[in-house]
Amino acid sequence: MEPDRHTKILILDFGSQYTQLIARRIREQRVYCEIHPCHIDGAAVRAFQPAGIILSGGPMGVYQQDAPTCASEVFSLDVPVLGICYGLQLLTKTLGGEVSSSSHREYGRANLEIVDNTDLFEGFSKKEPIDVWMSHGDRVDSAPEGFEVLAQSSSSPFAAVRQRDRRVYGVQFHPEVVHTPRGVEILANFLFSICKCDPSWTMASFVERSTREIRQRVGDSKVICGLSGGVDSSVVAALLYRAIGRQLQCIFVDNGLLRKGEAESVESVFRHHFGMELTVVDASNRFLSGLSGVADPEQKRKIIGEVFIRVFEEQARHFSESHFLAQGTLYPDVIESTSVRGPSATIKSHHNVGGLPEHMDLELIEPLRELFKDEVRRVGENLGLPQSIIQRQPFPGPGLGIRVIGPVTAEKLEILREADAILQEEMLKSDTLRQTWQTFAVLLPVKSVGVMGDERTYEWTIVLRAITSLDGMTADWARLPYDLLGTISNRIINEVRGVNRVLYDISSKPPATIEWE
Numbered sequence: 001m002e003p004d005r006h007t008k009i010l011i012l013d014f015g016s017q018y019t020q021l022i023a024r025r026i027r028e029q030r031v032y033c034e035i036h037p038c039h040i041d042g043a044a045v046r047a048f049q050p051a052g053i054i055l056s057g058g059p060m061g062v063y064q065q066d067a068p069t070c071a072s073e074v075f076s077l078d079v080p081v082l083g084i085c086y087g088l089q090l091l092t093k094t095l096g097g098e099v100s101s102s103s104h105r106e107y108g109r110a111n112l113e114i115v116d117n118t119d120l121f122e123g124f125s126k127k128e129p130i131d132v133w134m135s136h137g138d139r140v141d142s143a144p145e146g147f148e149v150l151a152q153s154s155s156s157p158f159a160a161v162r163q164r165d166r167r168v169y170g171v172q173f174h175p176e177v178v179h180t181p182r183g184v185e186i187l188a189n190f191l192f193s194i195c196k197c198d199p200s201w202t203m204a205s206f207v208e209r210s211t212r213e214i215r216q217r218v219g220d221s222k223v224i225c226g227l228s229g230g231v232d233s234s235v236v237a238a239l240l241y242r243a244i245g246r247q248l249q250c251i252f253v254d255n256g257l258l259r260k261g262e263a264e265s266v267e268s269v270f271r272h273h274f275g276m277e278l279t280v281v282d283a284s285n286r287f288l289s290g291l292s293g294v295a296d297p298e299q300k301r302k303i304i305g306e307v308f309i310r311v312f313e314e315q316a317r318h319f320s321e322s323h324f325l326a327q328g329t330l331y332p333d334v335i336e337s338t339s340v341r342g343p344s345a346t347i348k349s350h351h352n353v354g355g356l357p358e359h360m361d362l363e364l365i366e367p368l369r370e371l372f373k374d375e376v377r378r379v380g381e382n383l384g385l386p387q388s389i390i391q392r393q394p395f396p397g398p399g400l401g402i403r404v405i406g407p408v409t410a411e412k413l414e415i416l417r418e419a420d421a422i423l424q425e426e427m428l429k430s431d432t433l434r435q436t437w438q439t440f441a442v443l444l445p446v447k448s449v450g451v452m453g454d455e456r457t458y459e460w461t462i463v464l465r466a467i468t469s470l471d472g473m474t475a476d477w478a479r480l481p482y483d484l485l486g487t488i489s490n491r492i493i494n495e496v497r498g499v500n501r502v503l504y505d506i507s508s509k510p511p512a513t514i515e516w517e
């Protein structure tokens, strides 16, 4: 499914927190790239047939014990190389220059003076210094022989260097972060002026290539796809449907933990609009009885995950002629599992739902495993999925099961569904929903006293949660207008039976998490 060799960039990951950003910036330039661990061997580097190689930053110093290195082929393949931060220091050390862990630490914004505005800095002015983002302890003290200085900062005399004949470049700053406002132009110069890449990686071309590859791989066999109604599984289904039509069998498990109208919308889009083969299984009672009386969040997550797998397996057995199971794995998941750092510590047992049985005798097909989320959305648009699905906010696999705090009951789920629907409706109406990463309601197991008309009430509490975030890793609470909060609160208390109090959650992540359980 990869494009031709002259369009591919290889990124070697030395463990920087910004490595994924390098890949995203390159893909935004419509050039295909992949991140691989820095220690892949020379044969793998050669087999990749890169048009250029980028060495990422990393947390270590090049003289530290066990400091990561890369195969010597990186510098002998006659392919342009760009080292970023640690990448620059590594190539300096490897090619005979000097790096010191001096007192010249440089963190944050710096002023970069450009001394040579050809190739890497084409289009820049020598008279106008630019802002760049630095984050390094070590620095280059003397460049390897044959290298020339392209740019400098007050603390980094070798802030950008080049060896013209070998086409080896290095920058001490991070062109991939937004704090280097013209970083994208520098990366584009590397891609187009130096590596001579074609900007041919588009989502339309991805769909074409991917369709061809799926057809070839699947042949006459059948494929099963678990649909959740979320962006990823919806795009997988639409892509497979385009490739193999009715050889695709979708299974949608209604776990009874979905938001209002969600199950109906999945049926309407996939069965009625696309005409796909779709089995809808109403398993809400099984989930509810599994959850009965369980208050512990981790136990609830495990139960929901296990029941899901059991129900899915039973259904899949009806399609015994199937050989493949489709999954919506994305590129960040792939990187996570192959990265030099290893998977980050588990705070909650995420992704256990929708994680499918390992022992099923089916081959996996993961057509989105090269894509970032924004690319997946563009593929979805290309395949004609409605905006209501493409722009959907993330929704956890365990659904409302972890938003009814404490033991889950059918009544509580109904209350939460109604309150959440009002919240969504008002946020959409005021055009505020798309300004948040996630907006949802939570039902607390807390009753309080109120008065409605002349009657005393003693009812449940709803919490509204609206957060802004770039990736879900950190988050801040959204500063929603008071009037909007007032309208939502009034409507919930007036329209949802069983609720007499509404709160707004003003905790950020960290130290709180986005979900309550």
Ligand code: XMP
Binding pocket: 347, 348, 349, 350, 351, 352, 353, 394, 395, 396, 397, 398, 438, 472, 473, 509, 512, 513, 514, 515, 516
């Ligand atoms: P937390 O609550 O850990 O959530 O701050 C981070 C993001 O992950 C979503 N989330 C999940 N997604 N399965 C999922 O697919 C899960 O079990 C799960 N739990 C949380 C959460 O909604 C937020 O976007």
